[in-house]
Amino acid sequence: MRVGRPSPALDGGGGRFCYGWHMPHRLLHDDVFRRLCRAREHLCANHAATPRVAELARTAGVSRFHFLRLYRKAFGTTPHQHLMDLRLERARTLLASGNLSVTEVCMEVGFSSLGSFSALFARRVGVSPQRWRRRVWQVAQQPMGMAQLHVPWCFLRHFAPPGN
Amino acid sequence: MIQRVSHGSVWVLDMDRAKAFYTDKLGFELRNDLNVGGFRWLTVGPVGQPDFELILMPVGASPMMDKATAEQLASLVAKGVLGPGVLATADCRRTYEELKARGVEFRSPPEERPYGVEAMMKDDSGNWFSLTERRPFKA
Numbered sequence: 001m002r003v004g005r006p007s008p009a010l011d012g013g014g015g016r017f018c019y020g021w022h023m024p025h026r027l028l029h030d031d032v033f034r035r036l037c038r039a040r041e042h043l044c045a046n047h048a049a050t051p052r053v054a055e056l057a058r059t060a061g062v063s064r065f066h067f068l069r070l071y072r073k074a075f076g077t078t079p080h081q082h083l084m085d086l087r088l089e090r091a092r093t094l095l096a097s098g099n100l101s102v103t104e105v106c107m108e109v110g111f112s113s114l115g116s117f118s119a120l121f122a123r124r125v126g127v128s129p130q131r132w133r134r135r136v137w138q139v140a141q142q143p144m145g146m147a148q149l150h151v152p153w154c155f156l157r158h159f160a161p162p163g164n
Numbered sequence: 165m166i167q168r169v170s171h172g173s174v175w176v177l178d179m180d181r182a183k184a185f186y187t188d189k190l191g192f193e194l195r196n197d198l199n200v201g202g203f204r205w206l207t208v209g210p211v212g213q214p215d216f217e218l219i220l221m222p223v224g225a226s227p228m229m230d231k232a233t234a235e236q237l238a239s240l241v242a243k244g245v246l247g248p249g250v251l252a253t254a255d256c257r258r259t260y261e262e263l264k265a266r267g268v269e270f271r272s273p274p275e276e277r278p279y280g281v282e283a284m285m286k287d288d289s290g291n292w293f294s295l296t297e298r299r300p301f302k303a
Contacts (some may be wrong), residue, residue, distance in 0.1 A: 027212075027298075030255040037211055074212055152171075156177035158228040159221070160203035 028074055035060040036074045039067070043079060047086040048110040053079060087111065088124055095133040102129045173219035174239050174248045177289040179206055182220045186287040189266045221226045256281035256297035
């Protein structure tokens with residue numbers, strides 16, 4: 001059978017013509033992804049300690065070099081970046097809740113130097129831990145302030161019961 | 165320009181049940197479960213997509229919709245009219261067996277398609293998803 005050119009009608013008039021669907025980035029093999037998830041869980045569970053990459057790679061059952069490459073592919077970040085994100089997230093929670101000093105927060109989340117913690121915090125969050133805490137407390141004073149730190153305003157406005 | 169989708173939402177009939185379904189059965193991560201201003205903000209996301217959150221929205225009367233509308237919506241969800249999207253897997257048949265063993269219901273089993281292998285899955289409220297393993301089209 002002769003195969004002709006695709007009919008322009010298929011294209012819906014104006015869209016980019018695309019067979020099947022546009023191919024997204026290729027997923028990892030199912031087994032490999034599972035093993036990486038195990039390593040990721042290990043990292044999450046131990047983020048206050050400092051899990052070694054070699055140890056994580058062993059959990060995933062791949063070489064150290066391969067592990068770094070695969071981790072990035074699976075989760076869009078490196079194990080180190082992810083570790084820092086987890087620590088910063090925990091630091092923000094502790095700072096907002098307010099019982100610990102900045103130094104105590106720094107130690108609690110797994111940093112040994114206040115200088116490197118504050119510098120990293122400032123670089124990633126945009127302000128120093130101290131200043132960030134003050135701002136959060138200010139926002140929390142406003143009506144629905146605490147809510148807006150977590151939930152997009154459009155959702156609150158449309159779905160929260162009025163009068164809150 | 166819009167660069168990415170950061171949140172998507174799916175209407176659910178029972179938030180506790182939906183939370184258990186999406187985390188325990190589908191294996192999604194719980195991202196948020198907060199009670200703020202009388203509103204429960206419940207979001208989950210796939211492990212491989214840390215920057216995407218699926219909002220599990222309760223169907224109920226709110227400033228957005230009156231009671232009658234909420235009832236209509238609940239009935240549409242339960243009937244299986246709404247299909248929020250496509251879930252990507254590297255191995256559709258294996259994921260199908262795994263999810264089925266955990267009690268997930270399917271509308272149709274994995275079948276070959278020009279773009280890969282696809283099954284139709286249902287969540288605990290009635291929303292349907294395509295569960296798809298993509299393969300490049302080969303003639």
